[in-house]
Amino acid sequence: MPSATRRPRRSAVRRRRWTAVLGVLALAAGAGALTGPAHALATAAAPVDFMTHCVPPPIAGIPPIDGTTTAEITVDNAAPKVGDTVTVTYTVSKPAAGNPVDLALPADIMTPTGKVTLGGAQPGSVTVTGPKKNPPVPGKGAFPPFSMTGTFTVTAPGSITLSPGDYNIHTSYIMELDTPCTVISPPAPVSETIVATDVPGANERSIQLATASGNVGDRVTVTGAKFTPLADITVAGRAAAAETADKMTFKSDANGGFTARLTVNDKATTGVVAYEGSAWTAEKGAGPAAYTVIDDTPLPAGSQKLNSSVAAGTLSMSQAGDTVALSAVNFGTGGASTGDLQTVTVKDFRGGPAGWSLTGKVTDFTGPGGTIGASALGWTPACTTKQGSPSTCAAGSAGTVGSAGATLASTPNGALTGGEFTVDAKLSLNVPAFTAPGAYAGVLTLTLT
Incomplete structure (x- = not known):
């Protein structure tokens, strides 16, 4: 598509x-491959066929119709971000049902409605509606093609599939009549797939340290920004992948910022992190900001202290x-x-x-x-x-x-x-x-x- x-x-x-x-x-295409008359090749077909069960109005006096519907789903944005609104168009190029009565139907009396089935990262459905617009339909003639549109908000990152769902054709002429068509083996084949990504800058939390080193027992001033306003914040020392006992918890201010003074006692501390919630996550945390604890313990006579570091x-x-x-x-x-x-x-x-x-x-x-x-x-x-x-x-x-x-x-x-x-x-x-x-x-x- x-x-x-x-x-x-x-x-x-x-x-x-x-x-x-x-x-x-x-x-x-080597010798003997793809040989024959040249012709233009259209983009790979996006429409899909699926079996539908259509029930004519009782006044028609005819049994339900099991037939093939040909439809296509298109979107206005195939690569949305989480939070974006996507407009979906459900186009039925070949309805399975037709005018159930001998009486010809005039133009602009048909109103289609339906559902688009979502799958993958965001299961659900989208309600779609079409305009009250159609060419004249002869008695017992096939219903003409029609399109319906609707919108949904992307709530999860990943691949989201879109398949045609049930639809209904409502006619307003002399009397109000409906011809509902349901997918016999839902879901129908996937007609479109979009890939949603996380909102850029969703985690813009950051921290800065007033100093990059200090003696055992010194306090380091930690400044944070763009955290959730009035959220519980934990600032902690980090020794490689583990936290140290150097930790304090408080609330961020009304703007999502904070200033904290963390006492660092653990000689193994190599950095400082800040996060919302009860435990560190990359989605709601910031850091680690590098910090070195200066060990001033006197060395034995004849000893030399060797310091090394690992650069990210x-x-x-x-x-x-x-x-x-x-x-x-x-x-x-x-x-x-x-x-x-x-x-x-x-x-x-x-x-x-x-x-x-x-x-x-x-x-x-x-x-x-x-x-x-x-x-x-x-x-x-x-x-x-x-x-x-x-x-x-x-x-x-x-x-x-x-x-x-x-x-x-x-x-x-x-x-x-x-x-x-x-x-x-x-x-x-x-x-x-x-x-x-x-x-x-x-x-x-x-x-x-």
Whole structure:
């Protein structure tokens, strides 16, 4: 389904964002492959067919109709943020029912209503309504195509599927009549998938220390900003991934800020964190801010104290190449054009509590005969964690990549995260049987956050 591609906005989140383009995914058409007459190829079909049970008005005196409905779901934003409102359009190009009576129906007397079924990260439904508008319908003639629209607010990040649901055709002519049509085997096939992301800058909490070091028992002034106003805040010392006994709890001010003086007694303290709630989370915390406890304990005669430190690094990615040659398919047969993603290496050397997510989205494949839609590309991801890494990566689900995108791999938040990871995927482009001969290419963009 065609959908608008939005340029990513810069995030205020304190995570470094990496984007890489896996140059060209090329469907190579070699000798004997895709040979035959050239013709324009439309974007891969978005409409779906599903069986519906339609009940004509009792006055018609005819039994229910079990037939095929052809419909399509489109959205105004295929890559929303949590909190965004998405407008959904449910277009029925071929209703399963028709005018149940011999009497012709005049123009503009039909009002359609229906439901769009949501799945994936945000299960539920969207109520949609169409305008009171239609061409004349002859007696016992097929109902004309119609569209209905509605909106919903995105409440969760991830892939959200949209499928056609039940619909009703109301006619207002001489009398008020309804023809409800229900999906026989719900849910109907998925017609559209959108990928929602967290709101940029959702966690903008921050802390600063008045000094980066102090003696055992000294107080360090901690200043916080952009916490929830009047929330319970805990400021604590941190020794690697564990908290120390140096801790204090208080409430933030009416603007979400605070100033606290934390007494640091633990010689092992290497940083200070602040968070809302009863325990540290990356979503509602800030830090750690580096802090060094100066141990002034006298040394035995003839001794030397050795000090060392570990510097935090960055989150980065690299790929083995920028081109993938997918296998050729034959004109008239079509099928799966397959290949392997160029291996991606992710290095998380930040040493903090945040995990990462690697996602990808692809453009339509263009060639001499037109385009093969982005939704025709699927992948089966795989991810390997290097031994000794604090985090363990999880491969994304096998399925469609599309222009909206999908997750290739990720690691969760934790007390201490990091490591080195190798990400791969099996790629498969579903090429329609009579695609015009030639080479087709699309661009797969990978984004690490």
